Amino acid sequence: MGVDSFVSWLRDVAGSLHANAAYLTELDSAIGDADHGANLDRGFQAVVEVLDGTEFGSVDELLKKAGMTLVSKVGGASGPLYGTFFLRFGTALAGVELTPEALGKGLHAGVEGVLARGKAELGDKTMYDAWAPALSAYDDAVAGGADLGTALNAAAEAAAKGRDGTVPMVARKGRASYLGERSAGHQDPGATSTTLILESAARTLS
Amino acid sequence: MKKLINDPADVVSEALRGMAAAHPDRLRVDLENRIVYRKDAPRPGKVGLISGGGSGHEPMHGGFVGLGMLDAACAGEVFTSPVPDQMMAATKAVDAGAGVLHIVKNYTGDVMNFEMAAELAAADAGTEVLSVVTNDDVAVQDSLYTAGRRGVGVTVLLEKIVGAAAEEGRPLQEVADLAKRVNDNGRSMGMALTSGTVPAAGKPTFELAENEMEVGIGIHGEPGRQRLPLAPAREIAAMLVDPVVSDLPYRQGDSVIAFVNGMGGTPLIELYVMYNEIAQLLDRAGITVARSLVGNYITSLEMAGCSVTLLKVDDELVRLWDAPVNTPGLRWGA
Numbered sequence: 099m100g101v102d103s104f105v106s107w108l109r110d111v112a113g114s115l116h117a118n119a120a121y122l123t124e125l126d127s128a129i130g131d132a133d134h135g136a137n138l139d140r141g142f143q144a145v146v147e148v149l150d151g152t153e154f155g156s157v158d159e160l161l162k163k164a165g166m167t168l169v170s171k172v173g174g175a176s177g178p179l180y181g182t183f184f185l186r187f188g189t190a191l192a193g194v195e196l197t198p199e200a201l202g203k204g205l206h207a208g209v210e211g212v213l214a215r216g217k218a219e220l221g222d223k224t225m226y227d228a229w230a231p232a233l234s235a236y237d238d239a240v241a242g243g244a245d246l247g248t249a250l251n252a253a254a255e256a257a258a259k260g261r262d263g264t265v266p267m268v269a270r271k272g273r274a275s276y277l278g279e280r281s282a283g284h285q286d287p288g289a290t291s292t293t294l295i296l297e298s299a300a301r302t303l304s
Numbered sequence: 305m306k307k308l309i310n311d312p313a314d315v316v317s318e319a320l321r322g323m324a325a326a327h328p329d330r331l332r333v334d335l336e337n338r339i340v341y342r343k344d345a346p347r348p349g350k351v352g353l354i355s356g357g358g359s360g361h362e363p364m365h366g367g368f369v370g371l372g373m374l375d376a377a378c379a380g381e382v383f384t385s386p387v388p389d390q391m392m393a394a395t396k397a398v399d400a401g402a403g404v405l406h407i408v409k410n411y412t413g414d415v416m417n418f419e420m421a422a423e424l425a426a427a428d429a430g431t432e433v434l435s436v437v438t439n440d441d442v443a444v445q446d447s448l449y450t451a452g453r454r455g456v457g458v459t460v461l462l463e464k465i466v467g468a469a470a471e472e473g474r475p476l477q478e479v480a481d482l483a484k485r486v487n488d489n490g491r492s493m494g495m496a497l498t499s500g501t502v503p504a505a506g507k508p509t510f511e512l513a514e515n516e517m518e519v520g521i522g523i524h525g526e527p528g529r530q531r532l533p534l535a536p537a538r539e540i541a542a543m544l545v546d547p548v549v550s551d552l553p554y555r556q557g558d559s560v561i562a563f564v565n566g567m568g569g570t571p572l573i574e575l576y577v578m579y580n581e582i583a584q585l586l587d588r589a590g591i592t593v594a595r596s597l598v599g600n601y602i603t604s605l606e607m608a609g610c611s612v613t614l615l616k617v618d619d620e621l622v623r624l625w626d627a628p629v630n631t632p633g634l635r636w637g638a
Contacts, residue, residue, distance in 0.1 A: 131524055132505060133384055169420065173384045174413035178420050215416055268449075272412045273526055275450035280527070 099196050099246070103303055104157050105149055108164055110298040112142035118294060125287040129274035134176060134287040141172035141180070157196065161188025175272055176288065179212050179225065180295075186211035198246045201303075202236055205253075209233060216271065223267040223274065223281065225288030232257040232296055247304025254296040261289040305506045312503035316359045316379055323366055327632050330370050337393045338379045338386065340366035345375040345398045351470045351479045352376070352398030355407040355463060356391060357414050358383040360502070361523055363633030364460065364602040370631035371638055373467035374407075382502050382605075383524045385413035391421030396429050403432035403476035405483060407463060409455030410439040411524075434476055436483035438462060440492045440613065442551045443520030443529045454522045457565050457613030458490030460601045461625075464634060468627035486621070491551045492613040493544045495519045496528065498569060500605030519543055523567070523604045537574070541581035544612040549589060554614055556590030561597065561625060563613040568603030570610055575599065578610055586614075594622050601633065 115122070115138045122135030145164050154160040161184050169181030187208035194200045209229045218224040235256035239249035264286035269275045274286075309315050316338065323340060324333035332341040346352060355365040356378030365377035375398040380386035395404045404425075408418045415437060422433040438455030466483045474482075496518045499508035502525070509525030512518060517540070520529025535543075554560060564579045566572070579598050586593055594617055602611075617625070628638030 131383060131526060132502075132509070133381075136504070137384065170387050170389045173380050173387045173417065175385075175416055177387060177413075178416035182420075215419075216412075270449050272451055273524070276444060276454075276522070276526055278449070 099303065101154050101157055101160055104160055105154070107299055107302040108142075108145055108149060108160075110302045111295050112146045114294045114298050115139055115142050115291065122287050122291055125285055125290055128284045129269060129277055129281045130287060131273050133174060134291065137172045137174050137176055138180070138291055141168045141177065144168075144171040156192070158188040158192035161185070161191065164188075175216070176291070178215050179288070182211040182215045183208040198240045198244070198249055201246065202233075202240055202249075205233060205236065218271050221267060222271045223264050223269040223286045223289075224271050225286070225292040227264050227267070227286065228257040228260040228289035228292040228296075231260040232292075245304070247300065250296070250300040250303055254293065254300040257289075257293040257296045261285065261293045264289045305501050305503070307501070307503060309503055312506070315503045316381060319359070319362075320366070320379060323632070330630065330632065331366075334393070337390050339390055339394045339397075340369045340377045340379065341394075341397065342369050342371070342375050346400035347375070348400050349402055349473055350375075350400055351402045351474065351476045352395070352400065352404040353407065353463070353467055353470050353479075354378070354391065354394050354398060354404060355459070356380065356386045356394070357409055357411070358385055358524070360500070360605045361602050363600075365463075367633030368460070368463050368631050370629070372471050372627055372629035373463050373631050373634065382504065385411065385417045388417050388421035388424055391418055392424050392428070395421060395425040395431055395433060399429070399431045403434065405466070405470070405476065405479055406433060406435040407459065407466070407483065408435055408437045409459055410437050410452050411454060412451050432476060434480040436462070436480060436487060438487050440487065440490045441522065442491050442493050442547050443522070445529070456494065456523055457492040457563055457602055457611050458487060458615060460565070461490060461561055461563060461597075461613065461615050462486040464629060465621055465624045467629065468624040471627065486615065489552070489617070490613060490615040491548045492611055493548050494521045494523070494528075494565075494567065494609065494611030495540060495544060496521045496567060496604075496607050496609035497534070498608040499525055500568065500607040502605065517609075521604075521609065523602060525604060525607070537577045538581050541578055541585060541612075544610075545582055545585045548612055548614050549591070552614075552616065554589070554591055554616060557592075558616050559592045559594045559618070559622075560586070561595045561615040561617055561621075562586060562593045563597045563601075563615070565602055565611045565613065566600040567607040567609040567611065568600055569606040569608035570600075572599065575610055578612075582612060595625055
């Protein structure tokens with residue numbers, strides 16, 4: 099596993115977000131400001147343009163560039179959140195051997211960045227409600243001796259459960275929080291896009 | 305959707321082009337980075353004032369760039385915050401060595417992007433950046449369980465008053481403290497008769513029946529506090545003024561700037577009908593109106609409706625309010 103698999107991951111994410119852009123925006127219309135799908139699609143199309151035009155010598159360089167591109171193109175709240183995730187993930191992988199353990203540490207660093215930026219807690223009805231169970235499942239799998247593909251599959255499945263778990267929650271962060279009780283009954287768009295990103299990882303990084 | 309546009313995708317860039325063409329004496333527009341600059345920025349020794357946010361709130365913020373107000377404004381997509389690159393570029397460009405104040409409305413995306421920009425500007429160029437986050441909207445009740453109160457009308461008054469202080473050459477910390485004091489003494493509440501239509505979406509963000517209104521709205525078509533049957537201006541005025549007055553609370557003997565803001569689709573005649581009612585309510589409460597402002601200043605595309613902002617003032621704030629200002633959206637004494 100090296101730069102090529104991470105390039106495949108980012109291209110797969112871009113494809114998946116493009117295919118799901120209308121769906122994500124529809125989820126966001128119900129409780130946010132109706133731009134999540136369009137914004138992420140714009141951001142990852144920009145990432146693909148960068149991939150098309152650049153040779154990357156290392157995974158950390160690639161992920162940091164992807165993060166900066168997202169920050170620069172997406173705007174709103176999801177730009178800084180996903181941008182910070184990829185920046186910190188990349189930074190954590192600089193100069194280390196890409197073992198499942200190292201990747202786990204990188205994912206944790208990325209998600210800590212998301213938390214520092216968004217100040218969300220579990221149950222706030224945000225992308226963290228997908229990230230947190232995904233990280234636990236990944237850690238457990240790796241601790242049990244699983245290979246990368248198995249661990250990422252476990253992470254993606256846990257993210258999907260976390261995503262489904264956002265449906266009954268009352269939002270406490272972002273624009274959805276202004277709806278109060280009226281936000282219950284809707285699936286969180288951020289937890290949904292996080293699940294798509296992890297499902298892509300499981301498809302491409304094993 | 306009936307709008308004076310060419311292509312929904314080009315609305316922001318073409319509007320900025322139009323601003324540049326209309327105000328060549330006062331403004332310089334960086335079309336690539338979508339930044340409106342005061343023509344003579346950076347001003348040596350002066351703290352730089354930057355704001356920005358989604359487009360669709362005109363004249364906020366680009367229309368408030370100029371003498372006595374902002375040095376630069378960053379324009380995002382319609383109702384989407386700008387990105388840190390824009391704020392970084394603006395911060396570096398207006399820093400004349402005295403530092404830069406970011407004026408940020410409390411919306412999650414705006415706050416995060418400005419935070420990143422301040423971190424990057426400090427790391428990259430060593431620029432000293434302080435921030436003030438406006439959060440004057442009393443319609444958001446329990447900030448423990450929400451993203452906190454939104455920044456709305458008080459942002460306009462703050463940009464004017466703090467702009468005057470920066471123009472006097474006050475140091476960054478003092479300018480930032482003043483900005484916080486203005487925010488702490490201001491409260492707002494808004495209502496909508498109709499929704500606006502985001503060009504890219506092509507249809508109204510929400511539907512209101514002919515006999516309905518939404519009270520407690522923000523400026524992005526997000527939902528309000530309640531949906532109610534349409535009422536006469538007198539009753540609507542009370543629905544807006546009462547929660548504002550009781551929130552600070554503004555007391556008998558207080559002096560305020562009273563600001564009645566149109567959301568973009570309401571004619572001035574109606575805003576003055578509203579002001580008439582509001583002035584009477586304040587008079588009855590023993591609150592003195594030191595200064596007033598009526599018009600469309602922080603809008604939500606063509607949404608019909610209005611908001612009321614009260615800012616408690618002392619002699620110093622009134623003096624700064626009266627200081628000369630020369631921007632496309634606000635001009636007096638200069």
